[in-house]
Amino acid sequence: MCGIVGYVGKGRAADFLLDGLSKLEYRGYDSAGIAVYDGTNVHIEKSVGRLSALREKIADNMPEGSMGIGHTRWATHGRPSDRNAHPHSDCSGDFVVVHNGIIENYLSLKEELIEKGHNFQSETDTEVVAHLLEDVYNGDFLGSVREVLQRIEGSYSLVFMSKKNPGTLICTKQDNPLVIGLGEGENFIASDIPAIISKTRKTFIMADGEIAVVTQDSVNISNRRGEKIDKKIFEVSWNAEAAEKGGYEHFMLKEIHEQPKAVKDTMRERIIKDGSGIILNELNWDKDFLQSFNKIYIVACGTAYHAGLVGKYYIEKLARILVEVDLASEFRYRDPIIDEKTLLIVISQSGETSDTLAALKESKRRGAKTLAVTNVVGSSIAREAEWVLYTWAGPEIAVASTKAYTTQLILMFMLALYMAGILGTQEKERIAELVGELKKIPAQISETLSDVEPIKTFAKRYGFNEDVFYIGRSLDYSVALEGALKLKEVSYIHAEAYAAGELKHGTLALIVEGVPVIALATQRSVYEKTLSNIKEVKARDAVVIGIAAEGDEELIKYVDHVMYVPQTDELLIPLLTVVPLQLLAYYGAITRGCDVDKPRNLAKSVTVE
Numbered sequence: 001m002c003g004i005v006g007y008v009g010k011g012r013a014a015d016f017l018l019d020g021l022s023k024l025e026y027r028g029y030d031s032a033g034i035a036v037y038d039g040t041n042v043h044i045e046k047s048v049g050r051l052s053a054l055r056e057k058i059a060d061n062m063p064e065g066s067m068g069i070g071h072t073r074w075a076t077h078g079r080p081s082d083r084n085a086h087p088h089s090d091c092s093g094d095f096v097v098v099h100n101g102i103i104e105n106y107l108s109l110k111e112e113l114i115e116k117g118h119n120f121q122s123e124t125d126t127e128v129v130a131h132l133l134e135d136v137y138n139g140d141f142l143g144s145v146r147e148v149l150q151r152i153e154g155s156y157s158l159v160f161m162s163k164k165n166p167g168t169l170i171c172t173k174q175d176n177p178l179v180i181g182l183g184e185g186e187n188f189i190a191s192d193i194p195a196i197i198s199k200t201r202k203t204f205i206m207a208d209g210e211i212a213v214v215t216q217d218s219v220n221i222s223n224r225r226g227e228k229i230d231k232k233i234f235e236v237s238w239n240a241e242a243a244e245k246g247g248y249e250h251f252m253l254k255e256i257h258e259q260p261k262a263v264k265d266t267m268r269e270r271i272i273k274d275g276s277g278i279i280l281n282e283l284n285w286d287k288d289f290l291q292s293f294n295k296i297y298i299v300a301c302g303t304a305y306h307a308g309l310v311g312k313y314y315i316e317k318l319a320r321i322l323v324e325v326d327l328a329s330e331f332r333y334r335d336p337i338i339d340e341k342t343l344l345i346v347i348s349q350s351g352e353t354s355d356t357l358a359a360l361k362e363s364k365r366r367g368a369k370t371l372a373v374t375n376v377v378g379s380s381i382a383r384e385a386e387w388v389l390y391t392w393a394g395p396e397i398a399v400a401s402t403k404a405y406t407t408q409l410i411l412m413f414m415l416a417l418y419m420a421g422i423l424g425t426q427e428k429e430r431i432a433e434l435v436g437e438l439k440k441i442p443a444q445i446s447e448t449l450s451d452v453e454p455i456k457t458f459a460k461r462y463g464f465n466e467d468v469f470y471i472g473r474s475l476d477y478s479v480a481l482e483g484a485l486k487l488k489e490v491s492y493i494h495a496e497a498y499a500a501g502e503l504k505h506g507t508l509a510l511i512v513e514g515v516p517v518i519a520l521a522t523q524r525s526v527y528e529k530t531l532s533n534i535k536e537v538k539a540r541d542a543v544v545i546g547i548a549a550e551g552d553e554e555l556i557k558y559v560d561h562v563m564y565v566p567q568t569d570e571l572l573i574p575l576l577t578v579v580p581l582q583l584l585a586y587y588g589a590i591t592r593g594c595d596v597d598k599p600r601n602l603a604k605s606v607t608v609e
């Protein structure tokens with residue numbers, strides 16, 4: 001996955017390209033490059049490493065010109081290097097291209113082009129696109145790009161620039177995101193909105209198969225058959241600052257602190273005014289519809305998968321429908337039993353995760369009804385699913401997902417309550433009681449965030465340990481999984497989460513003197529059992545940090561420290577207990593001097609398998 005940008009207008013293209021790429025580094029950051037047309041020649045500048053390396057390289061020699069394209073890369077085909085960095089060009093240097101995605105048939109195309117005498121410079125799949133354009137070019141830029149698109153297979157968003165066609169960029173997409181920003185006498189192209197909102201709020205969100213011819217004064221969009229498309233302008237409602245750090249040192253910290261607002265936005269207009277239940281206008285489901293399913297699958301990756309585990313618990317507990325949760329990368333290859341009696345729920349912050357998208361497409365093909373829970377309007381997953389529930393968390397830039405998780409939990413909870421209301425599986429009073437508790441959550445997250453000092457202290461004290469274990473039962477176990485993932489990905493500490501009852505089946509062997517164990521103990525029905533697991537690790541001299549609800553006076557007797565969260569219904573408490581775990585991961589990473597927003601080897605949006 002990568003970030004791409006394009007500019008055509010009157011200004012200095014390089015300024016927008018570099019600025020736009022800086023907002024897209026969450027999509028990949030192992031190399032960056034720009035190509036600028038100065039009226040005579042195309043200047044290509046690339047550098048392995050972060051965008052800052054490219055900036056430094058060209059600081060005294062900024063390419064001039066008012067048309068250009070740029071790219072920030074996360075390597076798939078060919079290791080990170082100057083040579084493999086985009087943009088890529090043909091033999092003559094007349095055609096330049098940036099690409100996000102994978103050209104699946106690039107090897108056969110490359111062989112064919114080499115036979116015809118084309119000379120390749122990189123190991124990437126992308127370079128074939130530039131050579132192919134050179135090969136088929138017949139003087140008609142758009143017609144030749146169309147011919148290229150007929151030959152390539154795979155997923156892509158692409159921007160083409162040609163020395164032979166000054167003032168015109170052509171862009172297109174298939175299974176990868178692309179937006180066009182509409183300016184005055186200038187137009188912008190980018191993988192995602194944060195790259196362009198400082199310039200314009202008027203955008204076209206490109207759909208698969210659409211091709212746009214972009215000049216400084218016009219954007220003409222057509223489909224694969226060449227038919228003109230009259231696209232509606234999508235006005236971006238975020239503030240420019242919303243995509244920036246807003247005074248926080250890192251996006252991750254900013255996004256952790258945005259959670260009270262984010263979860264409020266998720267709930268907005270979805271709670272019946274008198275607090276008696278949940279209304280999801282996007283769905284309009286009825287009892288017959290819900291009873292037509294014999295199972296629900298929730299499919300997702302990473303943090304979204306962890307949200308799915310909590311979602312299963314909610315739906316089974318409240319709506320009494322059987323739910324299976326699967327990792328998208330496993331689901332698609334295990335020949336799952338899917339038919340028209342299946343409801344598939346995919347959860348994805350970005351709406352672009354390749355495995356999740358593939359699971360969705362396959363389930364649809366086999367007749368399942370499909371619902372997407374996502375944050376990104378117009379994303380591939382949002383467009384593919386029959387129904388969409390947006391989390392409205394706002395842009396999440398840090399690689400480590402935080403507010404996406406809590407908003408996904410809120411939405412899964414509301415979905416379960418909505419289903420329970422329709423099916424009559426819960427008493428009206430119970431639904432109203434849960435809605436009442438739900439409404440308190442934003443303020444309770446704020447309260448949890450109000451005193452981070454003890455967490456900083458823990459992070460400093462244990463930040464240099466090699467291993468950390470997280471334990472819990474029931475919903476606490478699901479949250480433990482998310483806490484461990486957060487710590488791993490941003491602080492590089494080896495962290496594992498275990499269902500507390502499983503310890504004695506093997507993991508207890510790893511518990512030795514001084515090993516930190518984070519023990520979540522909020523679920524009343526398994527409280528005593530969790531306490532006995534805590535005693536097991538304490539007996540092996542682990543350092544135990546408990547997480548409990550305020551008012552719990554028992555836990556402190558058996559652990560070294562306790563972090564308290566406000567009291568709520570135990571179904572909702574994951575929304576609170578995850579917060580200290582996110583902060584612990586954040587401050588742990590700070591203690592160790594890690595690059596919090598851009599952890600090594602990771603990228604925000606995994607649009608390749």
Ligand code: M6R
Pocket residue numbers: 301302303304305347348349350351352353356399400401402485486489604605606
């Ligand atoms: O965009 P998605 O929600 O589909 O992304 C899924 C995972 O890649 C993502 O949650 C990942 O695990 C995060 N880096 C975790 O913080």
